[in-house]
Amino acid sequence: MTLFKSAPKSLCVLRLSAIGDVCHAISVVQAIQKQWPETEITWICGKIEAQLIGDLPGIDIVVFDKKLGFKGMKAIWKQLSNTRFDALLHMQAALRASMLSFGIKAKYKIGFGKNRTKEGQWLFTNKHLPSSNSFHVLDNFADFARYLGVPFESPQWDIPFSEEEALFAKDITDAKPTLVISPAASKDSRNWLTERYAALADYASDKGMQVVLCGSPAPREVTLADSIQKLTNEKVINLVGKTSLKQLTALLGEASVVLTPDSGPAHLATTQGTAVIGLYAHSDPRRTGPYNGLELVANAYDEHIQKQTGKALNDIPWGTRAKGDDLMTSISVEQVCKLLDKALEKK
Structure with a gap:
């Protein structure tokens, strides 16, 4: 059973962050647009995420500044005070997002099903997705589209670039085989070892690839990139902190292969159809x-989570994380070199 038999007049999407999850949500929102081009869509997102989705066609972006706290929420409520949506897609099961949703007017406020929700989202919604067997986060987001009445089979993305952004990326890659390394995850414990990034960069260089480092201007990311660069035998292009989010996305699209731990650039590259070697523990x-691109993932998670829980993978609750500061040491340089070879052969 679906919520709408025909196109609703207006929908509000509430997905504030993070970059990877916003990438997943883009494919769902654009599937809705394709099915119902006349439906007006408003998307409430964070300031950084607005850099990526701010010029998506046919979407009205409302930016929430989380640093303003409750004052920022009241600003959103005031901005939307004269708007009542047919449905709110509450796609972020976090208390801050739920509090923000409280002041948004919508006939239906749709949240995750009971086996996927958390932090009391259930209390802020009046419609709930059925309990889901979907495993990947993107597939759980796609359940929102299906619940509305929009078919969803496989994700597609259409992220526009300016001529300057596209030229920036082409100038960097210069039509050469290029490995982009985005070395920093959201937490340092999820990063691969610095010397192993450098060894992989040298391996790629020996195969005739140019290597580009990318990341945000956060001091810890700049320091990590500088350390990698100093350990490499070959010259690498260090663009950490030197690109906008859209320039970065365009660059990832021009790359031959992207190497990254669990981070936003893995999903930015996916939106561009670029092969991703993911490092997960x-x-x-x-x-x-x-x-x-799961066939190119270096997966140390299975080993660690089974040791820590004593359970088979099928018996571990969805969303369970492995704990520890040294888990990424289980991923060897040799393992990742083989994945790079596999990615290049496939390409």
Whole structure:
């Protein structure tokens, strides 16, 4: 059973962050647009995420500044005070998002099913997805489209670039085989070892590839990139902190292969159809990995989570993370070199 038999007049999407999850949500929102081009869509997102989705066709972006706290919420409520949506897609099961949803007017407020929700989202919604067997985060988002009445089979993305952004990426890659390494995850414990990034960069260089480092201007990311660069035998292009989010996405699209731990760039690259070598030890790559590239994932999660829980993989609750600061040491340089060879052969 679906919620709408015909196109609703208006929908509001509530997905504030993070970059990877916003990438997943884009494919769902654009599937809705394709099915119901006349439906007006408003998307409430964070400031950084707005850099990526701010110029998506046919979507009205409302930016929430989380640093403003409750004051920022009241600003959103005031901005939307004269708007009542047919449905709110509450796609972020976090208390902050739920509090923000409280002041948004919508006939239906749709949240995750009971086996996927958390942090009391159930209390802020009046419609709930059925309990889901979907495993990957993107597939759980796709359940929102299906619940509305929009078919969803496989994700597609249409992220526009300006001429300057496209030229920036082409100038960097210069039509050469290029490995982009985005070395920093959201937590340092989820990063691969610095010397192993450097060894992989040298391996790629020996295969005739140019290597580009990318990341945000956060000091810890700049420091990590500088350390990798100093350990490499070959010259690498260090762009950490030197690109906008859209320039980065365009660059990932021009790359031959992207190497990254569990981070937003894995999913940005996926939106561009670029092969991703994902490095995963703390979260299940089948849930949070690059959607179209799980065959290129270095997966240390299975080993660690089974040791820590004593359970078979099928018996471990969805979303369970492995704990520890040294889990990424289980991923060897040799293992990742083989994945790079596999990616290049496939390409």
